[in-house]
Amino acid sequence: MPDDKSPDGTEGARRKRLPSSERREEFIAKAVEFFAEEGFESSTRGLARRLGVTQPLLYRYFPSKDDLISEVYDAVYVGRWRPEFERLIADRSRPLEDRLNAFYGVYTEVIFNREWMRIYLFSGLKGVDINRRYMGLVRRRILEPIVAEARAEEGLPERPATDAEIEFAWVMHGGIFYYGVRDLIYESAVSADKTEVIGDAVAALLFGLRRRFGMEDRKAPGGPGRGPACG
Amino acid sequence: MPDDKSPDGTEGARRKRLPSSERREEFIAKAVEFFAEEGFESSTRGLARRLGVTQPLLYRYFPSKDDLISEVYDAVYVGRWRPEFERLIADRSRPLEDRLNAFYGVYTEVIFNREWMRIYLFSGLKGVDINRRYMGLVRRRILEPIVAEARAEEGLPERPATDAEIEFAWVMHGGIFYYGVRDLIYESAVSADKTEVIGDAVAALLFGLRRRFGMEDRKAPGGPGRGPACG
DNA sequence: GGATTAATTTTTCACTCGATAAATAACGCC
DNA sequence: GGCGTTATTTATCGAGTGAAAAATTAATCC
Secondary structure (H helix, E strand, C coil): CCCCCCCCCCCCCCCCCCCHHHHHHHHHHHHHHHHHHHCCCCCHHHHHHHHCCCHHHHHHHCCCHHHHHHHHHHHHHHCCCCCHHHHHHHCCCCCHHHHHHHHHHHHHHHHCCHHHHHHHHHHHHHCCHHHHHHHHHHHHHHHHHHHHHHHHHCCCCCCCCCHHHHHHHHHHHHHHHHHHHHHHCCCCCCCCCHHHHHHHHHHHHHHHHHHHHHHHCCCCCCCCCCCCCCC | CCCCCCCCCCCCCCCCCCCHHHHHHHHHHHHHHHHHHHCCCCCHHHHHHHHCCCHHHHHHHCCCHHHHHHHHHHHHHHCCCCCHHHHHHHCCCCCHHHHHHHHHHHHHHHHCCHHHHHHHHHHHHHCCHHHHHHHHHHHHHHHHHHHHHHHHHCCCCCCCCCHHHHHHHHHHHHHHHHHHHHHHCCCCCCCCCHHHHHHHHHHHHHHHHHHHHHHHCCCCCCCCCCCCCCC
């Protein structure tokens, strides 16, 4: 007997043909859904079933399961990054607190999404390097700018962020991320509203950074303007 | 041909027998290691290989793979909880900031551990309910006490923590947790030292809670002493 | 409308999975 | 030292896995 049922489920209704590029897009989009929900260990047959298509067809478009998974990573990590993230943080026409609230508002619009979060966590556990690269992106494009803007708003001289500053920014950033995890992955009732939670976190972030500046800018009042990275 | 090699790998060295209870313990301990590293989808044959034992032997001790996995959960979630967690937070002979630094010092000794973190994340993605129960435990035994202690130290009247307060405490707690994730799962260089990071986070946590108290204790100066939970 | 091209399915392979049943061999007891 | 108990292994089943090869069928072109 055939090892997969009629792709559509309903007998007789033969699948419409699609041009190669469209089909590919469709496959990737559904693969994001599918692997996000079921994990990357789930079978290509399961994905094909959800697509209403036979399993070997996948291999016409992707040489292997791993290649398909790479496309999934790209669609999520690269495809959903928005250039306005960086602009929002750096826009000095508004107070930093406003900017950060605005930034985390739109950033969480992207990442507070079941697909995004689950792909992120699954891929992190797999140890694929795109994950490490994404964290590098967050550090360079989000956290370092935030620290720099906070220094600027305090009237402190420019200088590369210290490890302790970045680490603290990571804790707050991770706290906001984890808020999404609780909501979307653990589905534990997250009752307070997002704007308020972000507002509290942003206030604490700025408080913590100013506190750090106060602790570290004593010994170097003028500071080595553009000294080598600390640590 | 036999479907598993000689369990030990090295030929001839027949496996020593162990009494039932000892063997069981050994299996669970190694299963924690194994599934933490490879994920719960990994094969019982892989685990057996690592144990130097044949795969069907596992089924002498656990009726199914899922039952073994449940034992793994118990060993990690229940077995590593330390009663001193709650005592440290509630010990009013010291300032709260000290207590929280001490608490997060020992708490992170337990959870900043590759096994613990990976089991936690894997099980969270699987959606097993022990995960939700653990988060309930954290809320009741850690976060609510922290908020209560913060109120007490401010001289405010006792009352159940509001959702916004708990949510903020979760963000800080999650930020610390995520610090461990970055270190142990994503293995992104975490350079600053743990004590300092915790110190910064604790300071920000207390700042944020006091800020919240100031925002919410205006309209209810005496407050409904033991009113129903907010929200 | 028949030939060409390319999208899709059918069939199949070699292997892995969780689990069961039966055979074997190490240990304790007397 | 033989015997019974039971820990452990051997062998096997049926279902599912990623992948390749070949057969089929829908769309396109002239």
